[in-house]
Amino acid sequence: MNKFTVIFGTILLSTTTVTFAGIEQINSPQSAQDTAVESTAAVAPNNLVVKQGDMLWDIASQMRPSEKFSVYQVMIALLETNPAAFINGNPNNLIAGASLTLAPSVLATIDRNQAFQRFQQAVASAKQSQPSPRPADQAKPVEQAQQIPQTKPTSESATVSQADALANIKKRIQNELQAEATSIKQTPIAGLYEVTVPPRVFYISENGQYVLTGDMIDLKNSINLSQGVRDNARVASIENIGEENMIVFSPAKVKHTVTIFTDIDCGYCRKLHNEMASYNKLGIKVRYLAYPRAGIGSPSYNKAVTVWCSDDKKQAMTDSKNGKALSPKNCDNPVAKQMALGKGLGVNGTPAIVLANGQIYPGYAPADKLLQVIEQVNATK
Secondary structure: OOOEEEEEEEEEEOOOOOOOOOOOOOOOOOOOOOOOOEOOOOOOOOEEEOOOOOOHHHHHHHHOOOOOOOHHHHHHHHHHHOHHHEHHHOOOOEOOOOEEEOOHHHHOOOOHHHHHHHHHHHHHHHHHOOOOOOHHHHOOHHHHHHHOOOOOOOOHHHHHHHHHHHHHHHHHHHHHOOOOOOEEEEOOOOOEEEEEEOOEEEEEEOOOOEEEEEEEEEOOOOEEOOHHHHHHHHHHHHHHHOHHHOEEEOOOOOOEEEEEEEOOOOHHHHHHHHOHHHHHHOOEEEEEEEOOOOOOOOHHHHHHHHHHOOOOHHHHHHHHHOOOOOOOOOOOOOHHHHHHHHHHHOOOOEOEEEOOOOOEEEOOOOHHHHHHHHHHHHHOO
C-alpha cells in the first residue's frame, strides 16, 4: 500500500473566515549591498532540530547566513553535512527530530550557479535509488486490493456523496475565500481534497471546514505530489497576466522563455538587464514583471509605473535600470497587480526567475548558467 504524508505549513481551522498565512510582506527595506538575490535576512542559526512538517526550503531560508549564498546552496550544504536527516537521501523527505548543522566550510565549496542543478540531481537520484517492491508484496495482490481505498464510487449514494462534497467545498471557497477554484480533486487521503486557486494550491476537508497548506509527499515513491500542481498553478497565474502587460525582450528565434520579477533599483536586476543581449543570443526570451520590493508608493514603485506607462517601455526599462531619471508618468498600469502576484507566488527577493515549467530560480544567473538550468529542468521532464 502506498504511504503518503502531508507536510503542513499552516493549519487553519474556521467555520467562518479562512485566511492564508505565511506569505511575506512586500514592503522590506532595500539593501545598499548588491547581492544575487536582494532581500532582507535576519541573523541565522547554525543548528536546528527538524520539527514535524518542516520543509527543507524553509529551514534553509532560516539558516542562510547571508544573502551572499542562495537557498539552494544552503540546501545542498545541509544535505551533504547531515545525510542521516533525510529519508533515502531525498531532500524532500526530512526526518522529524533530526538535528541539522550548517557547516560554513562545506557551504563555501558549493558553487552558486551549480546549486540548483545539484538539488535537482539529488531529488532525481533519490527517486532512482528507491528499492523495488519485495516479492512478498507482489505475491499478495488480493490483500493489497483490500487495503487500498476505492477511488471510484461503488454506488449511486457514493456518487451523490462525492458530488455533495465537491459542491460544498466550491461554495465554501467562493464564500469565505472570495476565490474561484480552477480545480478540486480528491487526494489519496480519504476525505481530503486538493484545491487549486492560482497561484495557490492547498488541501481542504470534505466538509469545507479545515484548510491545510503544505506539500503532500508519497514516501514510498519519494514523490512530491504537490510540486507539479503548484508549478502548473504558477504558470497559469503568470499567463493570466497576459504578455501584453509584460515588458518583453525577445530574440528573433525563441528557444526558451523565462519570466522575471524585477526591481528597477535592484543591483543584480540591473546586472541581468545589462546582459540582455547574451540571453537573447542563446534564444532566451525574457519577460519582465514588476516587483518593487520597497512597496507601493516607494521611489522604486514610482519608477516601475513610469516605465510601464511609457510609450517605448523597453527603452524606458533600459534607461531606468541604467540610472537615468525619467519624467514621472502615470496611467492605468499593472504594477500593483504584478506585485500581488509575486507575493502570492512566494517571491521575497529579486531577480526571481520563473522557468517555463513554473519552477522558480531565485537570483541572478549569467546567460550560459541560466541556459544550463533550463536544459537540466527540461531533461527531467
